[in-house]
Amino acid sequence: MPKAKEVIKPIGGFYDLQLPTGNEYYADLLRLNTGRNALEYILRQKAYSKIYIPFFTCDVLLEPIKKLGVKYEFYSINERLEPIINFEIEPTACLLYTNYFGIKHDAVITLSEQIPNIIIDNSQAFYSEPLPGVDTFYSCRKFFGVPDGAYLNIKKKLNKKLPIDVSYNRVSHLTKSIDLGIEAAYADSLINNKLLENNEIKIMSNLTKRIMCGIRYDECAQIRERNFFFLHQHLKEFNLFQFDFPTNKSPMVYPFLYDDRNLKIHLIQKKIFVPTYWPNVYNWTSAGMYENYLTTNLVPLPIDHRYNLKDMFYMLNTLKQVL
Ligand SMILES: Cc1ncc(COP(=O)(O)O)c(C=O)c1O
Secondary structure, three states: OOOOOOOOOOOOOOOOOOOOOOOOOOOOOEEEOOHHHHHHHHHHHHOOOEEEEEOOOOHHHHHHHHHHOOEEEEEOEOOOOOEOOOOOOOOOEEEEEEOHHHOOHHHHHHHHHHOOOEEEEOOOOOOOOOOOOOEEEEEHHHOOOOOOOEEEEOOOOOOOOOOEOOOHHHOHHHHHHHHHOOOOOHHHHHHHHHOOOOOOOOEOOHHHHHHHHOOOHHHHHHHHHHHHHHHHHHHOOOOOOOOOOOOOOOOOEEEEEOOOOHHHHHHHHOOOOOOOOOOOHHHHOOOOOHHHHHHHHEEEEEOOOOOOHHHHHHHHHHHHOOO
């Protein structure tokens, strides 16, 4: 029998990008290329006939659903951002719940006890650990400077060897923004986001994994918590979104709900780039619906590891010019 070809490790030559070494946060979970493909993995593995998804989420999640021809139906959420379940979930159907902004961990626990076929989208909740036996996925680029990458908590693996993704062709916005600033790199970020569409399920690229191994997770988490706490102290009396203060879960953003659609415009004019979650919700909902209102009036304030308290103070003062 011919021997398997030995792979010879090259020695010498130039140095590759030097990244800090360390450990991943979810070393025991399955590494995949994107959050949407993690959902595809679950749908393939569990072969659900139907999925209930929230009106308030990102439309890229429809990619795997449509690709696999799974039936889907939207459901509404209440003012606590929890599902209004006034329908029966068939035994072969599942329900997708988003851990909004990373502050709905308690709802995830309760819902997981009530709904047998639940899928948790923790794309906005990197630091919310998966519950045992609950299919849960994460999208790395929502929290860290990586081009792609996802983690998946699922018991049974697909019976199929997956190819390993490559990401080197999708990092220009990450490198350009260091040299030229975030505004100069914005167009690249749109192009690279587009490249994530309609890809097959692959294993997380070596590049993304290497970056994920070099992150100081505890430090990033603490900064998020500190900034969130600071904003909450100063904004809770104005915030129409009432929530229990999240402990130890390092949210993605500070969700500030305010009845003035000009607030976002004001912030953006002052170079505080707040996103809209999610423009596609306008296509899925009508004017009177809560999700429609949230899309217009919810202002997600950045609180991540890039910002110190001085930045938070500046953001707060800029915001208060409108309140
Ligand atoms: C709530 C939510 N879940 C999942 C995803 C998909 O993650 P990915 O881009 O890694 O596929 C997104 C956006 O892209 C999102 O906003």
